[in-house]
Amino acid sequence: MLPSLGKAVKKEVWNEKEQIYEYIQGDNSMLILLFSVLTLMIIAAFLIVYAANIKAAYNNQLAVNKGRKLNSALQDITALFDKKLHYAFLSLPMLGILVFTILPLIFMILIAFTNYDQSHQPPGTLFTWVGFENFKNIFWDDPIQSRTFVGIFQWTLTWAFFATFSNYILGMILALMINKKGIKFKKFWRTIFVITIAVPQFVTLMLMSRLLADQGAVNVLLGYLGVSPVKFLTTATLARITVLVVNVWVGIPYTMLITSGILMNIPADLYESASIDGAGVARTFFKITLPYMIFVTTPYLITQFIGNMNNFNVIYLLSAGGPLSLDYYQGGKTDLLVTWLYKLTVNNQDYNLASAIGIIIFLVSAILSLIVYNRSGSARKEDTFQ
Template sequence: MAVDVREAARAQGPGRPRREITTAFVVSRIAVLAVAAAILLYAVPPLIAAGSWVPLGVLAAASAAIAYLYLTRRFVAAKYLIPGTVFLLAFQVFPVVYTVTTAFTNFGDGHRGDKAAAVEAIQTGSVRQAPGSPEYTMTAALRGEELVFLLVDPATKQVSLGSAEGLSRLDGARLGATGKVLSAPGVSVLTAPQAAARGQEISALAVPTAGGLIKANGLSRAVEGKATLVYDAACDCVRGNGDTWTADESQGYFVNARGEHLAQGWQVNVGLDNFLRVLTNPTISGYFAGVLGWNLVFALASVLGCFALGMSAALALHHPRMRGTRVYRIVLILPYAMPAFAMLLVWRDMFNRDFGLINQLLGTEIDWLGGTMTARFGVILVNLWLGFPYMFLVTTGALQAIPRELTEAAAIDGATPWRAFRRVTLPLLLVALTPLLISAFAFNFNNYNAIALTTEGGPFPADSPQVGGTDLLITYTFRLAFGAGGAQFGFAAAISVFIFAIVAVISAVAFRRSRKQEEIYA
């Protein structure tokens, strides 16, 4: 539907073409301006409060440019191009760049913040209750969005408000029978479930005092103590407990003379260490080639198998003498309509040795997921069942786009049905579906759910509990980076770069071959 703005057309004068403003154009303009205004209203107050004048200036300039662009009749192409470019940068370019840059750092558990945050965490975490120090009855509360402690001195019943800035007297609080604060002016008291949900924040909050720090001891008690580890800026080290840990900027740790480090560190650039670890660490590189080989087999078998099954079904239903095609198509796409994660769990139970449906139907007691070869056969079978309906759908659409005159002409020339399929139908199908096959290969190469929800990477040999018989690179990476040793985001990002390079090279070669094929059948 178009809205003809006649007054605007008359204002342009005689001889000028009349412009029409479509509803979609108006809606898109309003939507972009509304989003820009919402971001501006949301971001300006915090930036002003923090004194971040450069980001504020950039935001103001961007908002002014957007307003000028969408409130003028000029630059029509840019009105559509700029939002697409912004989304491309936000959801494609930025994640890739961020992953690559993270691969060159030690970002992970123990290395999530900067050095100042690490020092604060070390000192706060080493707080121990001082002899004779008071123990307060504590109530967690919110002052606006800030978490605070309402502390009741057991001797004087005086209520104090504790925050990261320090301790201050609080009058007008109402106490309950247990001594906890029920209500107080200016704050909102958290209920027990609410406090439990914020347990980590409560444990992390430290209230500085003249004698040390007040830390929570559970959800209803707080004690005052002193830090046993103290940072000394003169030597850039942490002292305490009869030892000294000096800052090592190459590792992002405080390290003592024996090479031991404190648990809390900070994020630093480690260069190529994460990549070299993948290639030189025998625990990792020793199994990398084997996992990669199975990964390629799994991805290729899944793609080619799904394509063969889907194409066979599509060819059968595409035959002009076939009847009941609608019913058959509905039945064939049922696996595609089911939630994949639920079906993977169902198949896992079907493979169970003791009560699985497959063993019951066959009258066997095969431990399908307990042996490497049977487990690999099982996960490929499950992936074929889940993936072939997609190939059936896209092949059905591609077959309908191939003129029947081509196959009829081949039959007139004396070609057998198999020869006509191999020389005419299949090449034309591959020209249309090769990009989809390449994308399906990339998806199955990183098909984490298919492995994690069926075999969890197993079975695991006794001498190598880190790598299983059905592990893909993505599941192997997840176990190495987020296993018992904690989260290692930098290391995981490095392996992700390796995986990206492998898939990119294979996809580039496949696309080049597909372009040559397109030139032949163009």
Template sequence: MILELGLHDPKVTPEEHRKNHSRMQLFITRFNDVNANGYHGQAKPFAKQVQSLLNEGFSATVLFLPVLFATILVILPLMFTIFVAFTNFDGAHSGNNLFQWVGFDNFLTLFAGQGANEMLSNTIWTLLGWTLVWAFFATFLNYVLGMILALLINKKGIKLKKLWRTVFVVTIAIPQFVSLLAMSKILGDFGPINIWLSEAFGFTIPFLSNGRIAKITVIIVNCWVGVPYTMLITSGILMNIPEDLYESARIDGAGPFAQFTKITLPYMLFVTGPYLITQFIGNINNFNVIYFLTGGMPNRLYLYNANDTDLLITWLYKITTGSDNQYNIASTLGIFIFIVCAFLSLIMYARIGSTQREEDFQ
């Protein structure tokens, strides 16, 4: 075998000698391992296989359950949703006539419907516009107000900082759906605020019954619910900005505004860039605020099974729980929402400073 490997062949170069020697050592090592185990090419006994799962194969053992649950709870439902989007499966189909494959008909109906399906097509584009507007303002206002609140609380000279943080974090301790349901009653047409306005000034404000005002209301209420989260995150970041940066800026004559725009804000945006993307995508799919506060109301007649403040995600819920149970359209809509979220995430992630200028903050 040594001659076959060319270890004594003068025509073989030193580099080839080293490679052949390494192969020989690897072969001998594996051969000795097999002999040491005593299996000689035979399968390990079952007890030894189980024991190996707790030793050298322990990593595979630990990963088995997460992979299993991810397959059952994520991958299989996702595949089912994709398949349903290419069928006519809905609440009217049962028994032997469960569904039929229809190809891309559902996509054409949803995005370019004509005649009876024109309202369906108009609804998705109308709700897409409002969903993006909602996601932008819900993310932007929460971030800005949370940052301002954190700056005020962390400002030197402010006393009882822990108390102020605790006061604003109380909204986090209360379950969100409880707060939203309470606000829906308080801001209702016959809620305490409108009753007081009627008795004191002779007029009421349709917080939740007028389309435009309702949209403004849900954005403001979402700030009340979400600002404390941003305040906590930005407070932690503010306390980790090196004080030397501010000291150098003051020596150079920079004022508070210049320090904020040149040091604080760039640092905050760099660190929280991925968080902002997550918040924006989360607000696109923010079911709770809309459903518990307005239920999508007020009514809008030209929308198909949707109302003024409905997002795409709440509309998806309605068309699967209504009288029609249009699972095929809902699955198509779910795929569309995923594509929108994935596209926006990739675009924003590729442009944020966290990925473009990472070396600047090392």
């Protein structure tokens, strides 16, 4: 049944006896696909258990040949609460991972190779396999979809770069200023800048969205001052700058805390040696502080970059991906791939296209992470860095 995803379509039939039309339920492609994946997983589990039993039987036979006494069934069960207690504890979490993570993941990957969209909604309409058609539409076959993907993908990478390094650089500068010798009330200054973390991020973003709206408080105030209203969130270029600036506001405190901890753990003898050698402040920073910071925080930077590529909250809560564009298919000028995926799923029911985009996001994130980390000093000089 898996190759066809159903054949019987829901149809209307005249009931001569009751003198009414009745609907005969057809196949449900979604349930067929879901239960097929579940069945394959159960078969795979049985095969694994079967292979484990064969291996155990073989080992038991070897033990018998050597004259060893085998454990009874009761002893094997007792071992699950003693020497093999970890198996008993891990069984339920593993079952949960399989049912609530692996199964939905495989299901959604398979959706990318179907035509499950707003025109093919089960149980009323069946959907079928279309191979790589969705990927071809995204990349070149469909002009609107490919133009939307290229534009949003370029902005996603641009956003991730500036959102990551603006927070990193400004957070580092702030940490250097607070940790500088001679600065008084360091704990006070750290507390002041960390207060923004105490406010839930979604509250901050929704408040900023209201303040910066065309009829928001900021533009009302500008009107009182005789200044023309500024379209912070409804002009493409200005909207992109606005989301970057607001992201700095909510992101700098985290970077400041991380870099402050690293600065306080840089060996003092490195600075003493540099001072004895006559190195100035700038030379000390670029030769000692910055290399140490980059080495330690490279995994953090990679994580932040990938996280910003998928930063749903800042974009959706602040600008909702807008302003909308007629050149884009169900997307806006500040949409990231992840917010575009959300709109395709929730607003337009294009589940096939959204699943294909999800696969692309995963591949790009995984490839970038592996390449950058393996080429970084954190991976190549892990054992030699002092």
